[in-house]
Amino acid sequence: MDQDKLPYDKFSVDSIMVYAERLEGHTLREMTDAAELQSPNRRRGAFGNAVEQYYFKYKPNSSQEPDFPEVGIELKTTPLKRDKSGRYVAKERLVVNMIDYDTVVNEDFERSHFMQKASKVLLISYLWEKDVDPLDYKIVLVDLWEIPEVDLVQMKLDWETVVDKVRAGHAEDISGSDTVYLEASTKAADSSKRRTQPFSPVLAKPRAWALKASYMTAVENEMIDRRRQGIKRGAGEKDMGVLELVRSRFEPYFGLSEEELAQRLGISKSKDLCARITKRILGVDDDAEIDEFVKAGIKPKTIRLRANGTPKESVSFPAFDYYKLAETDFEDSDFYSYLQTKYLFVLYEIDGEGAYRLRDVALWQMPDADLPEARRCYEQMRENVRRGRADVSVGATENRCCHVRPHGRDSSDTRPQPYGPPVVKKCFWLNAHYLAGEIARARGK
DNA sequence: GCATGATCATGC
DNA sequence: GCATGATCATGC
Numbered sequence: 136m137d138q139d140k141l142p143y144d145k146f147s148v149d150s151i152m153v154y155a156e157r158l159e160g161h162t163l164r165e166m167t168d169a170a171e172l173q174s175p176n177r178r179r180g181a182f183g184n185a186v187e188q189y190y191f192k193y194k195p196n197s198s199q200e201p202d203f204p205e206v207g208i209e210l211k212t213t214p215l216k217r218d219k220s221g222r223y224v225a226k227e228r229l230v231v232n233m234i235d236y237d238t239v240v241n242e243d244f245e246r247s248h249f250m251q252k253a254s255k256v257l258l259i260s261y262l263w264e265k266d267v268d269p270l271d272y273k274i275v276l277v278d279l280w281e282i283p284e285v286d287l288v289q290m291k292l293d294w295e296t297v298v299d300k301v302r303a304g305h306a307e308d309i310s311g312s313d314t315v316y317l318e319a320s321t322k323a324a325d326s327s328k329r330r331t332q333p334f335s336p337v338l339a340k341p342r343a344w345a346l347k348a349s350y351m352t353a354v355e356n357e358m359i360d361r362r363r364q365g366i367k368r369g370a371g372e373k374d375m376g377v378l379e380l381v382r383s384r385f386e387p388y389f390g391l392s393e394e395e396l397a398q399r400l401g402i403s404k405s406k407d408l409c410a411r412i413t414k415r416i417l418g419v420d421d422d423a424e425i426d427e428f429v430k431a432g433i434k435p436k437t438i439r440l441r442a443n444g445t446p447k448e449s450v451s452f453p454a455f456d457y458y459k460l461a462e463t464d465f466e467d468s469d470f471y472s473y474l475q476t477k478y479l480f481v482l483y484e485i486d487g488e489g490a491y492r493l494r495d496v497a498l499w500q501m502p503d504a505d506l507p508e509a510r511r512c513y514e515q516m517r518e519n520v521r522r523g524r525a526d527v528s529v530g531a532t533e534n535r536c537c538h539v540r541p542h543g544r545d546s547s548d549t550r551p552q553p554y555g556p557p558v559v560k561k562c563f564w565l566n567a568h569y570l571a572g573e574i575a576r577a578r579g580k
Numbered sequence: 581g582c583a584t585g586a587t588c589a590t591g592c
Numbered sequence: 593g594c595a596t597g598a599t600c601a602t603g604c
Contacts, residue, residue: 411590437598445581453596531583541585544594548587559585562596567582 141192146205152279155257158190159277164270166190182269183212186259201252208279209256214263215275215355223275223359225351226263228320231344236332240302244291249317249344256280260355278358286316289377293317294344304335309342312500315377315433315477320345349432349477377433378498381479384416385496392490393483412493413437413481433498435479438570439491442484445571449531454542454560457552461520465510470563474501474509480574497577501536508536512563523554528561536569 144150158166163182167189187195187202187210196202202210214226232252242248260276282290293314300309311318319342322328329338346354388396396412413435439447452473465471477500483491501509512534519527528539543549543560551557 439599441581443581448599449583451597528584538583540583541587542596543586545587546585548594560595 143191145203148206148208148279151203151206151208151257155191155259156277158186158259158274160274162271162273163189164268169270182214182261182272183210185269186210186212201255203257207255209252210259211256212259212261213351213355214272215260216263223262223352223356225348225355228318228345228348229351230320231346233322233341233343234297234319236301236306236330236339239298240333242298244294247294249294250282253282253344253346258355258358276355276359276362278362280354280358289315290317301332302334304332304337306330306332306335306339307337309339310503312477312502314347315498316347316350318345318347319343347432352432378496382496385481385493388412388416388493389495390492392486392492394490396493413479433477433479435481437481437483438574440482440484440494440574444484444575446567446574447485449538449540449564449567450570451540451542452563454550454562457520457525457550457558460517461553465513468513470509470513473563474506476500480577482574482578495578497574499573499577501573505536508534512537512539516563520552521554523552525552525555525558525561531564531566531568535566537563537565540564 143154163169163185167185169185169189184195187193191202191210193202201207211229213229215223216226218224231249235248239248244250256279258276258278258280259274261272261274263272293316296313297309297317297319300306300313309319311320313319322341322343328341330341332339388399391399393412400412400416436450438450441447452470455469460468477498480497480499481493482495482497484494486492512529515529515533516539519525519529528541529537531538539561541559542562546559548560549557550560
């Protein structure tokens, strides 16, 4: 391709951005002469390639070089979709670059390969819609993105969590659930592809640095808001990772009983006392403060522990729909998305007098290694529904991680099932015993 | 102490 | 009025 014919000055960030921003509010069909994309929807990345090839007029490459090498800018296209309430959410994580286990162990975060790739990104977000030709995706946002100061601390913690595992010779134990904003996400699901690592003979899955979807959702919405209002948000002075920030909020209240907390925070004693205490301590009423939380997609859960550290109760999720269960694969299910969520466990422990005292907080997400077991529970219940036996649950003794149990107003609160009579509402629960181990692990870190 | 069915209480 | 998070109650 003839360099002289580029419709922008490749040496000028401004020129590139002015040209790029013309895309906003339009589709590729409107803005390029691309008549068709080879087998649309078929190939992943068809949209991104088309942007590079037909709009910016350069050949897509997968080399180490930035896409705009003269100014060190990386081009990233990424899909947004609308959730039930019409808000934009990132459809997927944003993959940055492959992790080379052999070299990453010698890097430091600030000068890492990841930071080189992620430090300056021309982000193009488009609205993904089912059954729509990629040429007709509407481009929602075009902006230059750099990792915000306030996010660097957590990002670095995430990076080091992963790299430390490689340094310890345990690249095969890396899990996407280890981290908060940045994750080491698996590439190539098929088990034939495995990579060597420097400090162990064990082969590990190939992984790439990626910004989590929940993080991208926050980033993109913030950019969209900012563009709409034409204002710049001043960066705060947060110097802590999410867990440290949250813990520091809770710390003054550790050791207090529910009654003492209620009194101290001016809340009446009720069944959702713990939830309200959590809200109050987190300062949910104050938008700016919970920002960190939303960005990380973290959901609080109250758990009361017995003296031996076992939760008094299992933890429930929303009730499921029997029709939906019958026809939805595990990976596409709500249950799966609940398990892909990071939770803040707010832990109360019973004392000698039988009063529950706020003891600790811990971040938890189901480890990838346990997903197959959860999947087994899901499939077993799905099978029951397909046999017209939604009344049959999956017992806590049948599955190491989770079980199925009623979850309605009362026994008359039923839902229809596809092949049998209506059955009381049910949902998936995390086994109290499984949680005991997971909580110990999460707190041990 | 544990498994499981049943129900409560609040917010939206 | 329902969905949801949380907890109670019973039987072994």
